[in-house]
Amino acid sequence: MMTIGRITGRDMTQIRVRTAETDVEVGEILVADDGGARFLLRVVNIVYGIEGGSDEWADRAAGSMIAADRVGGETVMHDEDRRLYNGLECTILGRIDDGFKRAKSLPRHFTPVRRADGTDLAVLAECMGPLSVGSLRSGSREIDLAVGLDPGEIPYHIGIFATTGMGKSNLMKVLASSMIGHGGCGMLILDPHGEYYDGGVSGKGLIHDPRRGRIQVYSSRDLSGPHRSIAISSREIEIEDLMNIYTFSRAQSDAFQSARRVYKDRWLDSLMRKEVNELANDLLGTQDVSLHVIKRRLANLFRSNILTEDATISMTGNIHRELSEGKVVLVDTSALGETEELLVSVVLARAVLNRNKESFLDPAKQGRSIPMLISIEEAQRVLYRPDEGRTRNIFAEIAREGRKFNTGLCAISQQPKLIDPEVLSQFNTHVILGLSDRKDREILRDSAKQDIGPLANEIQTLMAGEAVLTSPGRPFPIPLKVPLYEDVIPTDGGAEPKRRTDDLFY
Amino acid sequence: MLLPDYYEEDLAEVLKGLEPNLASDMPAGDFIEIQPTDGRVCAVDGGSAVLFDGGSFTIAAARAGSVLYDGPASVDEEVSRISIRLFGSNEIDSDGGFMEPISSWRAGLEEAASIEAIGDLETGDVLAIDGALVGAGAGSRTERILSAAADRGVRVVGVSKKTRLVHVGRPAVMNAMLSAEAGGVGRPWYVPLMDRGGVTTSIAMLHSISTFAFRIDHTDPSALDVLAAASGDPVYPGYPYPLARAHNAVAIHKPTSRGLRSLLAEMCRELDGLEDFHDVLDRNW
Structure with a gap:
């Protein structure tokens, strides 16, 4: 040499x-x-x-x-x-x-x-997991060594941070492809921009993956390929889900609790359908003004037809089952308004966490759970700094306690500086693509589990698709080159992955 | 530091006395344009240092060496080991010191280095040495060099950074620079002034942006073309880079001379009186 x-x-x-x-x-x-x-x-x-x-x-x-x-x-x-x-x-x-x-x-x-x-760096192979996200990089040069995450890292959360155009979506699709091939983890992709399904005009999406049986798509809009419509039963929505979306006064919160007590699991339907005077009669002690505000907000929230009163529908149940089978579930919310899209994300995330909690507590299900990853775009919207008004934040809750219940969060953001640092510190794995904002880099420097302080120049000069991966399981921040998703999609459906159960988790 | 006004007046008076010397009386037609041409240049130089000054005797160190250039990079470098010599009271020069005998000793080393270098050169190569080839400053040492070079078809140039040469009673270098400027002579240029024993003495400005001209003695004017091509280094524009490199290669730098002085002091520790009192004063305690 x-x-x-x-x-x-x-x-x-x-x-x-x-x-x-x-x-x-x-x-x-x-x-x-x-x-x-x-x-x-x-x-x-x-x-x-x-x-x-x-x-x-x-x-x-x-x-x-x-x-x-x-x-x-x-x-x-x-x-x-x-x-x-x-x-x-x-x-x-x-x-x-x-x-x-x-x-x-x-x-x-x-x-x-x-x-x-590659010969020098082959020693790093032992710290690489099977969920490939690219190959090792030295400067701009690719080294023939796959860089992969381990399923065990999923419950410890993953942060993907990059300025627009640096390859976040491509990385997510590559990760999804690896998940499909591995089959031992579930991945829920919440897609508010509609960019994962077909990849848009210039790229490819999950629909181009021939392993169709391993992917399930839910959408709020009509798609060219097989998919199910987003339909959430009103009985699948909890009061705490609404608390994630809106700030409610004490009187309004009390009104929700009264409705829950009086109407049982039909509380949401009742609040939406019944007139204010009728509600006031049923919910003794509740002011008309509070009921007006509640009804107006619910009307705004459920403008589209994602809400159904059909109690037999259980989208949350279906998705959790599919995740448990090691599938990648794509929920395309691009046709929904922002609050509606957020509500869908909240309901699904909360349902996955709660069902995994139940599995954790159920002796019959112990040892049969697999890691599940919930990816959320523009994570700064939901992992914001503490807000006195909104009392619940399911995503922050998952970040804090998801690891116990095999539930990981994949936060994707181009503005990590807006994420609550305490929540950010719960993320063991960071994948940092090009970040132009100094404050964004500084907040990651402080929260990463490895010292990336000396890498300021490297991170500043990253090209699209180049990244630095930090996690406690690796000896140093790993330089990474993410391949184009188009180049990793298999040409045929391949063999059905062997179902892997993380017997050691619980 | 603020100086009293009378210093400026004193200096102006001195400069007034210099004015008659600042003539520009060389015709523009005497200047010849240099055509920079690539070629091999071997530069030879020597360096020396005083290790101990005993007043009536001194101990000095010297060495010489050569650097061969072919284009912009050196291709060979030969530097001799440092020689050390004792100069006794019988060698004290007319100034009461040892500058002259040390300089002569170093010139001998340079001569030997030059002869050795010529042996490795080919016909048409240029040998560049530091100093004049003819006249009072040259001495007899250059005769052997010129003879050996002629035998091998090697062109020789001697570059003087300082010269006492005058032309029609005026400083030749300043005269040539002012005349070239006044006559609108294109750079690089040289102006031949005299021939002695097969050696032409010229004043030459070797680069278009140079602010210096030098006295250059040469055996063949075409050697100036090759020398000019080697004088475009941006750190020393107008000075032959091979000579600058040779100067640095043979110089006895402070760490080396300090090391030799300490070694000498250690070996002579038991000899009372072999200590320079300046060193004692410099201790500051």
Whole structure:
């Protein structure tokens, strides 16, 4: 392997390498071969180096070049390779010495440094799970080593953060494809933008995956392929679901509780159908004004026909069953209004969590649960900072206690700075694609389970599809290249994945 | 620092005395345009340092070396090991010191390095040395160099950063620069002034943006074309880069001279009196 530079100094927090190569990139992984041990280094910054000169020297040289340009002359930088170089500022990722280890010593002075290859990094294979999301990356160069999540990481939540256009949706589809192939986890995709079904005009969606039996689609709009309409029985909606959407006064909350007490599981239908004076008669002590507000909000909320009084319909039950079978369930809410879409998300998320809680408490079902992942787009809308008005937040609840019940949240956001930091800290796995906003990067730096502080330059320069994955189960933040979803869809339906039950979970 | 006004007046008076020397009386037609041409240039230089100044004796170190350029990068470098010599009271120069004998000793090392370098050069290559090839500053050392170079068809140039050369009684370098400027001569240029023993002495400005001209002695004017091509380094525009590189390669830098001084001091610790009192003063305690 070709030596590209030599270590010149610094300390355990940063190694400096001198190189004459001009194509070394931020984020590249290098190897310092120090006798028997190989130290893995990651380039976090690149600086200009001038041998024997100062900044003034460079300014003088540039001044001569400018002067020569003006008179149409030319200058020649003699011994350029010797006098000019790049200084690579690197962090020590660890050492490969009969397996991967943390580095507790420095490589020797002037140790030769080369680019890492698949052989060097094969040692990382043991910390990769079967749910592939791409391949290892060194700078812009892909390394032939699959990067995958482990099903066991799902209940510990995943955050996917990126500016628009950096590949969030593609990553989600790639993850969904891996889930379909694996079959041992359920994945609920809540899609308010309608971008996962057919991928829009320029791409492909889940409908193009030939493993149709592993995907179930619910939609609020007519789709070209097989799907079911979103239809939630009014009896599947709980008062707490509404508390996730609106801020209600004490009197209004009391009115809901009275309706629940008086009308039992038909409380919602009754509040919507009955006149105010009739409700006031039934719900003693409830003010007309509160009932007016409640009725107006419910009318606004259920403008479309997703709500049904048919008690035999149980969309939440169906979806939970499909998730339990290891399927990917896509719920396309793109035709719904924002509050309605949010309500559907809340109802489904709450139902999945509650049913998994029941499984946890039921001795007959223990050991038969599989991890379920609920993905929520624009997660900052629901994982907001504490709001005194809204008393319930099912997504924050899942973030806090979902791990006990095999229920994970996949929060997708381009503005992580708006997410409650306490909730964000519950996310063990972060997949950071390109993020242009400094504050967004800072909040992730503070909440990630690994030190990504030195990676500021790398994260800033990520191209679409390039990412950094952090999680406690990996020795360092993993640089990742996510493939195009179009390139990972199988050409045929493939074999039915073997049903895997996480017997050890409960 | 604010200086009293009378210093400015004093300096103006001195400069007034210099004015008659600032002539530009070289005709523009005497200037010849240089055509930068790629070629191999071997530069030779020497460096020295005083390790101990005993007043009536001194101990000095010197070395010489060469750097061969083919285009913009060096292809070979030969630097001799450092030689150390004791100079006794019988060698004290006319200034009461040892500058002259040390300089002469170093010139001998440079001569040896030049002869050795010529042995490795090919016909048409250019040997560049630091200093004059002819005249009072050159001495007899260059004769052997010129002879050896002629035998191998090697062109020789000697570049003087400082010269006492005058032309019609006026400083030649300043005269040439002012004349070229006044005559609108295109850069790079040279103006031949005299021939002695097969060597032409010229004043040359080797790059279009240079702010310096140098006295250059040469055995063949075409060597200036090659030298100009090697004088475009943006750090030293107008000065042959191979000579700059050779200068740095042979210089006895402070860490080395300090190391030699400490070694000398250690070896002579038991010799009372072998300590420079300046060092004692410099301790500041």
